[in-house]
Amino acid sequence: MKLDAYLAERRAAVDRELGSRLARSLAAAPRRLAEAMSYAVLEGGKRLRPILVLASAEAVRPGAGPEALGYACAVELVHAYSLVHDDLPAMDDDDLRRGRPTCHKVHGEALAILAGDALVTEAFGWTAALPPPLGGELCGELARAAGAAGMVGGQVLDVVATGAGVPSAAAAVEAIHLGKTGALLGACASGGALCAGAPPATVGRLRRYGELLGLAFQAADDVLDVEGDPEERGKRRGGDAELGKATLVAALGLEGARRRAHEQAEAASAQLDGLEEPSVLRELALYAAARTR
Amino acid sequence: MKLDAYLAERRAAVDRELGSRLARSLAAAPRRLAEAMSYAVLEGGKRLRPILVLASAEAVRPGAGPEALGYACAVELVHAYSLVHDDLPAMDDDDLRRGRPTCHKVHGEALAILAGDALVTEAFGWTAALPPPLGGELCGELARAAGAAGMVGGQVLDVVATGAGVPSAAAAVEAIHLGKTGALLGACASGGALCAGAPPATVGRLRRYGELLGLAFQAADDVLDVEGDPEERGKRRGGDAELGKATLVAALGLEGARRRAHEQAEAASAQLDGLEEPSVLRELALYAAARTR
Numbered sequence: 214m215k216l217d218a219y220l221a222e223r224r225a226a227v228d229r230e231l232g233s234r235l236a237r238s239l240a241a242a243p244r245r246l247a248e249a250m251s252y253a254v255l256e257g258g259k260r261l262r263p264i265l266v267l268a269s270a271e272a273v274r275p276g277a278g279p280e281a282l283g284y285a286c287a288v289e290l291v292h293a294y295s296l297v298h299d300d301l302p303a304m305d306d307d308d309l310r311r312g313r314p315t316c317h318k319v320h321g322e323a324l325a326i327l328a329g330d331a332l333v334t335e336a337f338g339w340t341a342a343l344p345p346p347l348g349g350e351l352c353g354e355l356a357r358a359a360g361a362a363g364m365v366g367g368q369v370l371d372v373v374a375t376g377a378g379v380p381s382a383a384a385a386v387e388a389i390h391l392g393k394t395g396a397l398l399g400a401c402a403s404g405g406a407l408c409a410g411a412p413p414a415t416v417g418r419l420r421r422y423g424e425l426l427g428l429a430f431q432a433a434d435d436v437l438d439v440e441g442d443p444e445e446r447g448k449r450r451g452g453d454a455e456l457g458k459a460t461l462v463a464a465l466g467l468e469g470a471r472r473r474a475h476e477q478a479e480a481a482s483a484q485l486d487g488l489e490e491p492s493v494l495r496e497l498a499l500y501a502a503a504r505t506r
Numbered sequence: 507m508k509l510d511a512y513l514a515e516r517r518a519a520v521d522r523e524l525g526s527r528l529a530r531s532l533a534a535a536p537r538r539l540a541e542a543m544s545y546a547v548l549e550g551g552k553r554l555r556p557i558l559v560l561a562s563a564e565a566v567r568p569g570a571g572p573e574a575l576g577y578a579c580a581v582e583l584v585h586a587y588s589l590v591h592d593d594l595p596a597m598d599d600d601d602l603r604r605g606r607p608t609c610h611k612v613h614g615e616a617l618a619i620l621a622g623d624a625l626v627t628e629a630f631g632w633t634a635a636l637p638p639p640l641g642g643e644l645c646g647e648l649a650r651a652a653g654a655a656g657m658v659g660g661q662v663l664d665v666v667a668t669g670a671g672v673p674s675a676a677a678a679v680e681a682i683h684l685g686k687t688g689a690l691l692g693a694c695a696s697g698g699a700l701c702a703g704a705p706p707a708t709v710g711r712l713r714r715y716g717e718l719l720g721l722a723f724q725a726a727d728d729v730l731d732v733e734g735d736p737e738e739r740g741k742r743r744g745g746d747a748e749l750g751k752a753t754l755v756a757a758l759g760l761e762g763a764r765r766r767a768h769e770q771a772e773a774a775s776a777q778l779d780g781l782e783e784p785s786v787l788r789e790l791a792l793y794a795a796a797r798t799r
Contacts, residue, residue, distance in 0.1 A: 242654035246662040250654065298623060303615035322596035323665050326619065330591060330626065331654040337630040338649030341642045349634045349641030356631030361535035361543065361624040369539040372616050 216496040220264060223278075227263040231255070231286050238335055249320040249328035250335075254293045257311040262288045262401045265426075268493045269405025269419050275490050281408035284351050287339040288401050291359050294332035295397075297325050299368065305456075333359070343408075351404050358400030367392020376457035383464040383473070386435075387428060390461075395427030402426070402494075418484045422494065425481035429501040432474035435460040437506065439467055445506045478502035509789040513557060516571075520556040524548070524579045531628055542613040542621035543628075547586045550604040555581045555694045558719075561786045562698025562712050568783050574701035577644050580632040581694050584652050587625035588690075590618050592661065598749075626652070636701075644697050651693030660685020669750035676757040676766070679728075680721060683754075688720030695719070695787075711777045715787065718774035722794040725767035728753040730799065732760055738799045771795035 235254060239247035263285035270281040300307040300315040302322065307315050317325035340355055341348045357363060370389045374381060402423030406416045437446060438453045439462055453460050461470040478498040485491035528547060532540035556578035563574040593600040593608040595615065600608050610618035633648055634641045650656060663682045667674055695716030699709045730739060731746045732755055746753050754763040771791040778784035 239654060241659075243659050243662045243666070245666060246654055246659055294623075298619055301619065303619060324662065326591055326594065326596060327658050327662050327665070329623070330587075331658040333623065333626060334649050334653035334658065337645050338653060341634075341645035341649060343642070345639035345642050347642075349636070349638050349645065352630050352634035352642065352645045356627050356634060360627035360631060361532060361539055365620050365624040365627065366535050366539055369536045369617065369620050372620070373536070373538060 216493070216500060219268075219493060220259075223264045223267055224260045226282070227260045227267075227285060227289065228255075230282050231263075231289060234283075234286055234339065238338070242331070245320070245324060246328060246331060249316060249324045250332055252319060253297045253316045253325075253328055253332065254290065257313065258289070258293070260289060262292050262397060265398060265401040265423065265497070266405040266408070268497065269402040269423075270409040271405075272419075272485070272488045272490050272494050273406050273409035273411045273415060277405075277409035281405050283339055283343055284404050284408060285401075287336040287351075287355065288397065288404070290332045290336035290339070291355065291364075291397060294329040294336070295359075295364060295368070297329040297332070301325060304368075304372065347407060350407055354400045354404050354407065358396040363392055363396030363400075365392075367394070367396065371458070374459040377459075381459035381464055383461060383469075386459050386461050386464050389459060390428050390431035391424060394431050395424035398427040398430075399423035415488070422481050422484035422498075425477050425484065426498055426501050429474050429477035429481060429498060430504075432461050432470055432477060433502050433504055435462045436467065436470050436474065437504075438462070441506060474502040509786070509793060512561075512786060513552075516557045516560055517553045519575070520553045520560075520578060520582065521548075523575050524556075524582060527576075527579055527632065531631070535624070538613070538617060539621060539624060542609060542617045543625055545612060546590045546609045546618075546621055546625065547583065550606065551582070551586070553582060555585050555690060558691060558694040558716065558790070559698040559701070561790065562695040562716075563702040564698075565778070565781045565783050565787050566699050566702035566704045566708060566712075570698075570702035574698050576632055576636055577697050577701060578694075580629040580644075581648065581690065581697070583625045583629035583632070584648065584657075584690060587622040587629070588652075588657060588661070590622040590625070594618060597661075597665065640700060643700055647693045647697050647700065651689040656685055656689030656693075658685075660687070660689065664751070667752040670752075674752035674757055676754060676762075679752050679754050679757050682752060683721050683724035684717060687724050688717035691720040691723075692716035708781070715774050715777035715791075718770050718777065719791055719794050722767050722770035722774060722791060723797075725754050725763055725770060726795050726797055728755045729760065729763050729767065730797075731755070734799060767795040 232255060235251060266281050266285035266288060267278045270277040297316045299305050300310055301317055308318055316328060337352055340351045367389050370392060399420040403416045403420035406419040443449050461473060465473060478501055481498040482495050485494055528544060559574050559578035559581060560571045563570040590609045592598050593603055594610055601611055609621060630645055633644045636644060660682050663685060692713040696709045696713035699712040736742050754766055758766060771794055774791040775788050778787055
């Protein structure tokens with residue numbers, strides 16, 4: 214399949230660049246910190262976020278991929294830090310991530326907190342190193358998406374809602390999804406567009422595309438939590454319900470949540486009209502809603 | 507005393523700006539996150555770091571203070587986040603900070619971790635909002651100072667050294683001080699210089715001034731831990747030794763540590779030759795070494 218080949222090729226490019234950037238950045242860091250950070254970032258992950266940066270840049274201007282690679286790696290650091298902190302005992306208290314022990318299980322809780330702190334900081338360092346005015350613009354884009362009104366805010370809403378025992382309305386669940394996942398995906402797509410020199414209106418449409426892609430992705434995730442293949446996903450069925458998580462399936466039923474995933478994917482795709490080369494982004498939207506793991 | 511009046515006046519200006527910026531930034535954040543972040547930042551703190559930003563800008567170009575206010579507030583967010591995370595149970599496990607319960611004691615551990623995460627992210631957002639190319643340059647300066655080879659790295663060295671039971675050499679203790687305190691103070695002074703349009707050589711000298719100021723400050727802190735007035739400091743005597751912290755007093759003795767504080771302050775002051783208006787920064791260096799709390 215064409216999208217699979219594209220994803221595999223871009224993922225390999227991201228992995229190479231991430232590995233060499235991280236080695237350079239961590240040369241002056243304490244050894245144990247460097248190990249915990251590398252453990253959190255390397256070996257694993259679909260690299261969906263950096264690939265979205267590259268694909269958005271290419272959708273605006275074919276061939277623009279390489280210029281966006283530094284920012285693509287930076288957003289992956291932000292994603293990795295968020296997983297390390299989400300897994301902590303005080304948060305989701307997870308022992309396993311991608312089939313491996315979580316960062317705090319291997320390196321201890323203090324090192325895991327500090328590794329996360331250093332990863333998000335390094336992400337801004339990598340982004341700031343891009344030529345002006347792009348570096349500052351992208352730092353602003355990333356901070357808005359990752360901060361109190363974005364990713365961290367979504368995580369707070371999730372923590373507050375979990376176990377609250379109230380069946381949440383679909384809008385409240387989608388506010389969590391938008392924060393936890395949509396905001397950063399939005400900054401991936403808008404950031405790729407900025408790297409490719411897109412005008413503000415296009416940057417805005419691609420930001421919205423990324424947010425809607427995140428909503429489709431999370432709606433599909435709620436469906437998969439109920440009916441996905443536990444082996445293929447590496448997670449047992451019904452885990453979210455057991456934890457008392459607010460999910461779209463609880464709010465809309467299984468069929469309603471499935472329909473919502475497709476609606477969000479279609480809304481995402483509608484943002485792409487007029488782009489130079491939208492086909493990869495369109496396929497990504499379909500994939501987000503229809504994926505099996 | 508002239509320095510005291512200067513510090514009080516600048517502190518009031520920083521507090522005003524911090525309060526209004528934070529209120530604007532947190533308007534779209536979940537309420538509980540906004541409360542935890544505000545608790546960590548407002549009401550308390552000497553605001554030494556933002557004042558250093560302003561004083562460095564003014565030392566380069568008298569009257570340059572206001573332009574540097576945004577960056578000054580951003581470094582205070584970084585300082586506040588580092589205190590919230592340092593106080594966590596998995597780290598120093600402190601119940602009190604500036605005479606008040608620590609952030610995790612009031613808001614819970616999950617919210618404290620997330621508030622810290624959002625504060626450091628917001629710091630980069632505020633910095634990135636400065637006009638190009640300054641925004642990107644300062645984001646880079648801040649990321650280097652706060653990250654794996656700077657502040658977070660220093661905290662890791664401290665965590666690893668604490669309780670290791672080995673009397674550390676002075677150089678090892680100063681590597682911790684340089685990371686935990688010197689790096690960010692360095693980025694305050696260099697950042698202020700950048701805001702005032704200083705040439706690269708001046709930026710470098712002021713960065714070194716800030717690092718040495720941090721070393722003087724921490725050497726004096728180790729002395730005060732042994733002989734300071736517990737009431738004036740809000741900390742009991744000998745706390746560091748009890749925790750098995752690596753200190754300069756353990757490495758050099760009380761007199762040796764006191765001498766080191768003054769040596770570092772003199773070395774800091776020597777970086778200031780040739781500046782337009784160095785007097786406040788010279789007084790700050792003397793204050794760092796000779797302070798009583």
